[in-house]
Amino acid sequence: MxxxxxxxxxxxxxxxxxxxxxxxxxxxxxxxxxxxxxxxxxxxxxxxxxxxxxxxxxxxxxxxxxxxxxxxxxxxxxxxxxxxxxxxxxxxxxxxxxxxxxxxxxAVSRRYRYVIYSSDLRPAILAKGVTWTYKKLDADVMKEAAKVFLGTHDFTSFRAVGCQANTPIRTVLNFNVQKLGQYIVLDVRANAFLHHMIRNFAGVLMTIGAGEKPISWAKDVLEAKDRCQGGITAPPDGLYFVDAQYPEPFNVPTAPLGTSLFTIHRRAAL
Known part of the structure; x- marks a missing residue:
C-alpha cells in the first residue's frame, strides 16, 4: 500500500x-x-x-x-x-x-531568515553562512523601512528578471529586523515568495541601513513596480529557509527555527 x-x-x-x-x-x-x-x-x-x-x-x-x-x-x-x-x-x-x-x-506560509554580518573585517568560519558587509548598518532604520512591505502588494520591483511566477502579488505576513551584536537578522514570513524576493529586500534595506538612501526609498522602490529601480540583489550566503506552516490536521513535524547562529546569539543575549 x-x-x-x-x-x-x-x-x-x-x-x-x-x-x-x-x-x-x-x-x-x-x-x-x-x-x-x-x-x-x-x-x-x-x-x-x-x-x-x-x-x-x-x-x-x-x-x-x-x-x-x-x-x-x-x-x-x-x-x-x-x-x-x-x-x-x-x-x-x-x-x-x-x-x-x-x-x-x-503550505499556508513560508519563512526565511537573512543573516547579515556588519564588521570592518570579513569572517572566516562563517564565510558562506552570512552575508558580510564592511558598512555600518543601522538596524532600527532598516526595521522602520521594512514596515512598508507588510501586507499584500505587487512586488515586481523585488522579483528576479527571470522569475516564472504567474503573478507578482504576494502577502507579507511578518517582517522583523533584529540586531544581535554584529549580526542583523531579517525574518520574513509570507504566503509565498518570488524568485530573489528576500535577497532584493535585503539589498534595499542594507542600502538604507548604510545611510545611502532614506527610509522612504523602500516605498519608492515598491511603488515603482520596476526591478531596475530596486538596486542590487544581495548575495545568497546569508539566506535560510527556516519554516513552512501547514494546517494543524496534517500534523507536520517541526524543527527549531534556524539558523542555529540566530538561536545561539539570542540565548546569549538573555
Missing part, C-alpha cells in the same frame, strides 16, 4: 546549485536526498519541497514529501537516510502524513 511520508531537512547550500535536481553533473540538494532515500526504500523516489532554494541558499527546516510502498520507522527515515547523505545535508524529522498532504500546495 502506497503511503506518504514528510521529512524536515536541514542543509548547507554552499556546495549546491540550488535545491532542484538539474542536468547530470550539477550538484543539487534534491538529487542527493532522492539517491539516499532510494537506498532505504529500494526503489526510485521523487521528493517535492515546500519552497525551492537557489544556488548557495541554506535551509534549517525545508519540508518535503514523497510516496513509498515500503514500511519504515522514523529512525530509518532520519538516521538511516542520513547515513547515505553528504555531511552538509541532514534529515532532522520524519512522519507519515495523510494522502491529501502536499509539501508545496498545502
Amino acid at each position: 502506497t503511503k506518504k511520508v514528510v521529512l524536515v531537512v536541514e542543509y548547507n547550500g554552499s556546495a549546491y546549485k540550488g535545491w532542484q535536481a538539474q542536468k547530470f553533473g550539477v550538484p543539487s540538494v534534491q538529487e542527493n536526498l532522492e539517491k539516499a532515500l532510494a537506498v532505504i526504500t529500494n526503489h526510485p523516489v521523487k521528493v517535492i519541497c515546500a519552497g525551492r532554494t537557489d544556488s548557495g541558499v541554506h535551509a534549517s527546516a525545508q519540508v518535503v514529501h514523497f510516496e513509498t510502498d515500503v514500511e519504515r520507522n522514523e529512525r530509518a527515515w532520519t538516521l538511516g537516510v542520513n547515513t547515505y547523505l553528504p555531511s552538509d545535508i541532514s534529515v532532522v524529522a520524519a512522519r507519515n502524513v495523510s494522502d491529501d498532504f502536499h509539501a508545496r500546495f498545502s
Whole structure:
C-alpha cells in the first residue's frame, strides 16, 4: 500500500546549485536526498519541497514529501537516510502524513531568515553562512523601512528578471529586523515568495541601513513596480529557509527555527 511520508531537512547550500535536481553533473540538494532515500526504500523516489532554494541558499527546516510502498520507522527515515547523505545535508524529522498532504500546495506560509554580518573585517568560519558587509548598518532604520512591505502588494520591483511566477502579488505576513551584536537578522514570513524576493529586500534595506538612501526609498522602490529601480540583489550566503506552516490536521513535524547562529546569539543575549 502506497503511503506518504514528510521529512524536515536541514542543509548547507554552499556546495549546491540550488535545491532542484538539474542536468547530470550539477550538484543539487534534491538529487542527493532522492539517491539516499532510494537506498532505504529500494526503489526510485521523487521528493517535492515546500519552497525551492537557489544556488548557495541554506535551509534549517525545508519540508518535503514523497510516496513509498515500503514500511519504515522514523529512525530509518532520519538516521538511516542520513547515513547515505553528504555531511552538509541532514534529515532532522520524519512522519507519515495523510494522502491529501502536499509539501508545496498545502503550505499556508513560508519563512526565511537573512543573516547579515556588519564588521570592518570579513569572517572566516562563517564565510558562506552570512552575508558580510564592511558598512555600518543601522538596524532600527532598516526595521522602520521594512514596515512598508507588510501586507499584500505587487512586488515586481523585488522579483528576479527571470522569475516564472504567474503573478507578482504576494502577502507579507511578518517582517522583523533584529540586531544581535554584529549580526542583523531579517525574518520574513509570507504566503509565498518570488524568485530573489528576500535577497532584493535585503539589498534595499542594507542600502538604507548604510545611510545611502532614506527610509522612504523602500516605498519608492515598491511603488515603482520596476526591478531596475530596486538596486542590487544581495548575495545568497546569508539566506535560510527556516519554516513552512501547514494546517494543524496534517500534523507536520517541526524543527527549531534556524539558523542555529540566530538561536545561539539570542540565548546569549538573555
